[in-house]
Amino acid sequence: EIVLTQSPATLSLSPGERATLSCRASQSVNSYLAWYQQKPGQAPRLLISDTSNRATGVPARFSGSGSGTDFTLTISSLEPEDSAVYYCQQRSSWPPYTFGQGTKLEIK
Amino acid sequence: EVQLLESGGGSVPPGGSLRLSCGASGFTFSSYAMAWVRQAPGKGLEWVSSISGGGDGTYYADSVKGRFTISRDNSKNTLFLQMNHLRAEETALYFCAKDTSAWPNSPFDFWGQGTLVTVSS
Numbered sequence: 001e002i003v004l005t006q007s008p009a010t011l012s013l014s015p016g017e018r019a020t021l022s023c024r025a026s027q028s029v030n031s032y033l034a035w036y037q038q039k040p041g042q043a044p045r046l047l048i049s050d051t052s053n054r055a056t057g058v059p060a061r062f063s064g065s066g067s068g069t070d071f072t073l074t075i076s077s078l079e080p081e082d083s084a085v086y087y088c089q090q091r092s093s094w095p096p097y098t099f100g101q102g103t104k105l106e107i108k
Numbered sequence: 109e110v111q112l113l114e115s116g117g118g119s120v121p122p123g124g125s126l127r128l129s130c131g132a133s134g135f136t137f138s139s140y141a142m143a144w145v146r147q148a149p150g151k152g153l154e155w156v157s158s159i160s161g162g163g164d165g166t167y168y169a170d171s172v173k174g175r176f177t178i179s180r181d182n183s184k185n186t187l188f189l190q191m192n193h194l195r196a197e198e199t200a201l202y203f204c205a206k207d208t209s210a211w212p213n214s215p216f217d218f219w220g221q222g223t224l225v226t227v228s229s
Contacts, residue, residue, distance in 0.1 A: 034215040036153075043203055043219035044145075044153065055217060087153055094213045095167045097143075097155040 002026050002093045006086075006100035014108045019075040021103045023088035028068045032092040035064055035073045038102075039084045047086075048073065075105075083107040110134040110218045112204050117223030124194050128223055130187040130204030138162065138182040141207035143216060144189050146200040146225075156202070157189065161210035172198075194227045201225075 003026040013019055023033065031051040036044040046055040048064035051071060061076040075082055088100040116128040130142070143158040157178040158167045166178050177190040187204050201224050205216035 036216075038153075043221050044216075045219070046215055046217045049208070049215040049217075055215075089153075089215070091213050091215070095155075095158070096169050097158075097213075099153040099155070101152050 001096060002029060002090050002098050004088050004090060004098055004100035006088060006103045008103060009101075010104045010106065012106040012108060013078055015078050015080055017078050019073075019078055019082070019105060021073040021075075021086050021105070023066075023071045023073070023100050025069045025071075025090060027093070029090040029092035031067060032090055033064075033066065033071045034089045034091070035062075036087045036089065037082075037084045038087065044087065078107055080107050110206065112206065112218060112220035114202065114204050114220045114223035117202065117225045119226040119228065120194055121229045122194060122196055122227055124227070125190070125192045126194065126225060128189040128191065128202055128204075128225070130220055132185045132187065132204075132206070135206070137180075137185040139210055141165075141210060141212040141214065142180060142187045143205045143207060143212065144178065144187075145203045145205055145216070145219075146198070147203070147222070148197070148200040151200075154200075158207070158212035159187070160212060165212065167212055191225070194225070196227050199225060199227045 035048040038044040052064045085102045144156040175193045179188045201222040203222045206218040208214040
């Protein structure tokens with residue numbers, strides 16, 4: 001089973017700043033890495049599929065990059081509504097799908 | 109508009125059973141694989157099970173294999189999860205999620221709001 005490790009666990013930034021969230025896999029997942037956003041009391045929302053493909057309706061300030069075992073979700077200029085927990089997920093070695101433990105992004 | 113509405117959650121003692129349902133609308137249900145993903149209180153996401161669009165392929169996390177059964181009724185646009193021999197550690201919010209293709213192993217592009225399962229004596 002592929003283990004995904006996200007860092008940092010918590011990130012606290014101000015509006016307008018750039019956020020960089022990391023996801024590291026225990027073995028290569030090729031490009032089969034997705035990112036989800038979950039706000040309190042809500043279901044997860046797909047942001048990015050296959051490393052860098054933005055889902056429908058996702059603002060352009062969200063971008064994904066990486067390959068193999070190291071991946072990054074970047075939010076170029078933070079908005080207050082970006083406060084959420086972000087999860088990465090792999091589908092390269094499946095089943096099972098595995099998720100990272102999440103990064104909590106706080107907007108000051 | 110895609111909508112997924114879970115139901116069937118509740119409180120059961122350890123060893124008990126529950127059947128979850130997920131009603132779908134806004135897309136051609138039989139054309140997409142579906143999945144169940146759970147989230148224990150204050151914890152992260154854990155994939156539980158997936159089923160192909162036609163229902164002919166089913167997949168389970170090792171932790172639930174042999175106790176949970178996923179199924180679907182494409183004539184009624186409904187996904188099910190039969191959960192037997194429930195354990196206390198399976199207390200969680202159970203989400204149904206839509207795949208982006210007919211076969212599992214694709215990202216989940218839509219999620220329901222979840223149904224809460226509490227396993228406690």
